Amino acid sequence: MRLRALLDAGVPGIRLLTGEDELDRGVRGVMTTDLNDPSRYLSGGELVLTGMLWRSDPADSENFVRVLVGAGAAGLAAGITEVGPVPDDLVEACARHRLPLSMVDEEMSFARLTEFVVRRVSTERASDLTAVVDRHRRLVQAATGGAGLDGILGLVAADIDIRCWVLSLTGRQVAAGADLLDAELRTVLARAHLAARARRARPPYRERTAGRVFSMLPVDRDDGSLAAEQGVWSEWSLVVEEDVADWPEQRRGLLDELARLVAVEADRVEDNRRLGRRLAEDVLALLNSGADPGEIAARLRVAEPAAASPVTWQLVAAAVTVPGTPNDPQSAAPGSPPPTRAPRTAGSEAAAAAPVHTSSGANTAGRMARTLLEEALADLPSEALVAAIGYGAVALVPGSADGPGSSDDVAAELRARLAGLEGSAGDGIRLSLGVSAPVARADALRGALEEAWHAARIAEGRPGSFEVVGHGELASHVLVLAAAPEGVRRGFRDRLLSPLSAYDARHQADLVATLEAFLDCDGSWTRCAARLHVHVNTLRYRIGRIEELTQRDLSRLEDKVDFFLALRLR
Structure with missing residues (x-):
């Protein structure tokens, strides 16, 4: 129940002295005490009843109130039967610490007040449980009816006034049940999520920003093998604009059900991406084998968007460094040969080959790079094709030859969408991205791939945990070399x-x-x-x-x- 309900119920003998702005606090129980420090008996959310026998001088009021606030008490009710009127120093201490304080007159016993609160809390819990069961049923109906995540989150927002969103670890807004979050706020939440994971905090993760409080609950996939395959970077989070740690168990249960529905959608998205991965792997394998450009063009035609103007392709190369794996320069033993990294040129077999992973380190880095590219390039007008390659990944991004697209549009999009990684990727992980100029012919794809890897190498040499280099930053001789046949x-x-x-x-x-x-x-x-x-x-x-x-x-x-x-x- 809320403190306001106690005062609005017309219970005789209770009068509010301070804290009118804090009456929406939830009350989970009642505790009667005259101990100087009752914190060991408080678990949070209690209405504390006291006869004030702990007070011998004004300084005791400040100490007592500070203890109650630290233990999470919802409010304080002081009886005047034993020591007389509530002293001003107690009222002032409660006002300073924003703890609601009520006076209990002589005709109202603590026993009667406790009975009223306990009965009211039990009634509301039973009502909440019935409502939660009904909401669970409607959530499942909405999911099976094809409402989509936006529809499901909208139902939750309208029904029980929970403002919630689904974000990826890159800060991409997957779904919204309230007003859209602006890019800056999504970046802040993505960094907070990454930082919480890096310090191994227990969910829900909480973040206070711009006067708002958000809770982030990682969405656990039902398929454990999928989590192992994709790694932490495929994780989505359910973001709620409240501190859900204070919610009762039944209300948290609704969020758990909602998170399970989000996990189902995440698995569906993963299934859809597999087709694009296979196509990207096929194209890169054809490039590596020196296949006829006509065969490559025919394969790409499957993924080309339906457009009146000719389709262009930009290639994105992603190199990931993961500490402790063979592609980490710090992990190589003295005198050992350098590891196979992102290739210097696309002409080498490692650059254009379909993903052939030779170590767990390559698997980890390649999957991470692929997932980050997929998340960063999601929701574009046309779907990008992404494949893992050794310690990195390559994406083929379709566009329109008559579109606005300067050659660095994709690079700018990647910088904006992956801004949450800068300074917070955690554990020393580094992501370096290179973007080629658009090409319209299949026989120019090898040169574009080499150009993208050149740009990624330049990004790798720059400071920071995340860097994107577009083809416009490459020297002119690199463009000449990339355009020449292998x-x-x-x-x-x-x-x-x-x-x-x-x-x-x-x-x-x-x-x-x-x-x-x-x-x-x-x-x-x-x-x-x-x-x-x-x-x-x-x-x-x-x-x-x-x-x-x-x-x-x-x-x-x-x-x-x-x-x-x-x-x-x-």
């Missing part, structure tokens, strides 16, 4: 660098590293020698050997540019 790129690279690599292998020399340092120092002999810690004469000998093996002249700008591009193609 066979041309490989032949150009091998013609210039293979003689040097072979010489290094036979003589344990460092000609390739010397060439890279020389170009990086803009051809300065002294700076390059200092960087390599060798004498200038030694550097001149090495450069002479490079020119002799390649029949190139490093004093000529054209040859310097060729070597620079060949090194970028490694």
